[in-house]
Amino acid sequence: MLVHNAKVFTGEGESFAFAFRIEEGRFTWVGTDERVPEPAPGEEVLDLGGATVLPGLLDVHTHPALMASLMDAVVVLPPAVSSIDEMVEALKGAEDPEPDDPWIEGHGYDDSRFPEHRSPNRHDLDRVSDTRPIFVRRCDVHTAVVNSVALEMAGITRDTPDPPHAEIGRDAEGEPDGLLLEPNAIDLVYGLIPSVPDDKRISRMARLDQHFLERGIVAIGDLASTFSPKPLELFRAAREQSWLPRLGLYPIWEHIKDNPPVLSDEDRSGEVFIAGVKILLDGAYSNATAWTNEPYPGTCDHGIRTTSPEDLADAAAWARANGVQLAVHAMGDAAIDAVLDEFADEEGWLGDLPSVRIEHSTLFSPEMIARVRDARMPIAVVSHTIFFFAEYKSYEQNLSPEQARIAYPIRSFHTELKHTALSSDAPATAHSDADNVFVSVQAAVDRRSWTGAILNPDESVTVAQALELYTSRAATCMALPGLGRIEEGYEASFVVLDKDIFTIPTDDICRVHVRETWVRGQREYVA
Ligand SMILES: [Zn+2]
Structure with a gap:
């Protein structure tokens, strides 16, 4: 198939292609001038049509x-729910799927957006029900609130x-x-919720x-595949039922x-595969538990x-022995320093693919960025702009002016580091459309x-640079061969937009649609 009369961002730089050819699911030719072959x-x-x-x-x-x-949970994300009363009403009024x-x-x-200026508590949830147990996760997934029955x-x-x-x-x-606050406390209640049968999870x-x-x-x-039991088996079964994106799983260490699996080549390959293991080294900015x-x-x-430190070392040893990545949740600079102290001088175990990924990467000074750049092993820095877009009030409250100057330095990541990406963390941030890539791109630009x-x-990037962080550069952060570029030999997976994201006013970027x-x-999809 020959596709032409398009403005094609190839995944890199600010110049565009105009046409491409697809054969057997791959790009076999990409035309960078307006001459289209017969x-x-x-x-x-x-x-x-351009x-x-x-x-x-x-x-x-x-x-x-x-x-x-x-x-099937009740969604109480902003902007729909912006106060404790609205949260109580949403929980009361929700249709019960089960x-x-x-x-x-x-x-x-x-709660950072709530006019009540406090967290919801059990008394608020007791207004929803004093006979049924209630469990509600905060947007950042590091806090939950439960009622008296629970x-x-x-x-x-x-x-x-x-x-x-x-x-x-x-x-x-x-x-x-x-x-x-934090998983070990949340699990005291979450562990009581009856588990869902496999067939229902798969569907x-x-x-x-x-x-x-x-x-x-x-x-x-x-980056937390063990939110489901048997994630590899169940996601593979789900993929038999419908299309799903190529999916790398990172179980939580x-x-x-207690019973770490021994991975086979089969576990590490295919369209659903084990890509690594995830460990959480600190908390979150939104509830002031990031380690600074x-x-x-x-x-x-x-x-x-x-x-x-022992758990971090054990998780790394497992990743090394099983040939997968270690992804470390580290938001505060003390947590990121601890990752670099542990791994920057070590030999990697995955060749050019980063053996270690730093997730979220909130406070990153120029010196820390240089340490990643000069590290002995390739280290990926995965960050977000949706976090400060959606949770700004937490950052306003929890960052000193000095810290704010090194928060989410996306431009420096883009310039200094090879392995870096933007991503969504959906649904673990306070925005109901967190993985709308264009919301994050706009926030990266403005x-x-x-x-x-x-x-x-000072840390803003261009539209093309932001999109690189969602395409070619993102592909360097985990094992995604053949994706992220429109280039000969790559998989012919691409999106057609309804607007020219490169020329519209910045304020309209978040309104671009696929x-x-x-x-x-x-x-596979037409709007
Ligand atoms: Zn996450």
Whole structure:
């Protein structure tokens, strides 16, 4: 097939191609001038009418297993839910997809936007129900709030000690207030929710096809695949039922460390594969648990280190022995320094592919960037602009002016580092359309949050640079051969846009839509 009359961003630089040829699912020719060759006899010709074309988009840090598990939960994300009262109303009014299941589950509240200026607590949720247990995750997934029934079922009382690396929220009298901070506390209640049968999980996973196709996303990394049991088996089964993006799975070390599997070549290959293991070295900015060198403004608090050095070393040893990546969640500069101290002088184990990925990468000084650049092993830095766009109030509150100057230095990552990407972390951030790539691209270009405030304008990038971080550069952060470029030999996976993202006003970038998504030469989606 010959595709022409298009403005083709090839994945790199600011110059464009005009036409390409697809044979057997791959690009076999890309034309960089306006001369289009004669079609071969019988060859299909497609005129795109001047539309803008991008390589299929890559979201190397997202959470499809969590998305699938939340498919029947009540969504309380902003902007739809912006106060405690609205959250209570949403939970009360939600249709119950499973009347037999007493649990009410919700996801996505962001108290930093609430006019009440406080977290929701068990008393708020008791207004929804004082007979059914309720479990609601905060947007960042590092905090949950539960009602009194759920606390009682978990046996959490004023005498319950905080689990390691986690905290049970308490009121002024020392009674549990319903808040659970960090996974070890959250799991005290989450572990009680009856597990969903496999066939239901598989069909929820299969129902994610439209979600990714309409966003033009053709490959993803699941940076917490163990939000589902048996993620490799179940996602492979889901892929039999419907189209899904190519999917690299990163189980959470905490979930597999008691019985770590020995991976086979088959586990590491194919369209759904084990790409690595994920470990969380600190908390999150939105609840001031990221682990920082300087204390949080006006406090002596440096956040939380959530993993012991032994666990970090064990996870790395497992990744090395099994030939996969180690992905370390590290937002605060102290956490990132700890990753670099541990790995920068070590020999990598995956050749050119980064053995270690740093996830989120919030506070990154120029010296730290130089350490990554000059490290002995290739290290990937995966970051986000959707975080400061969606959660600006947390950053405003939790960053000193000095810290703000080194927050999310995307331009420096782009300039200095080979292996770097933007990604969404969806649905673990406070925006109901977090993996709309164009929202993140706009924020990378204008550095503007939803409040209108601008963070670190010196670190802005061009539209093409932002898109590189979702295509060719993203492909260097995990094993995604053949993706991220429109270039001879690459997989013919691409998207056609409804607007020219390179020339429209910056404010309109977030309103660009995917008109068509093509995967290996097949048009899988038309808007
Ligand atoms: Zn994540």
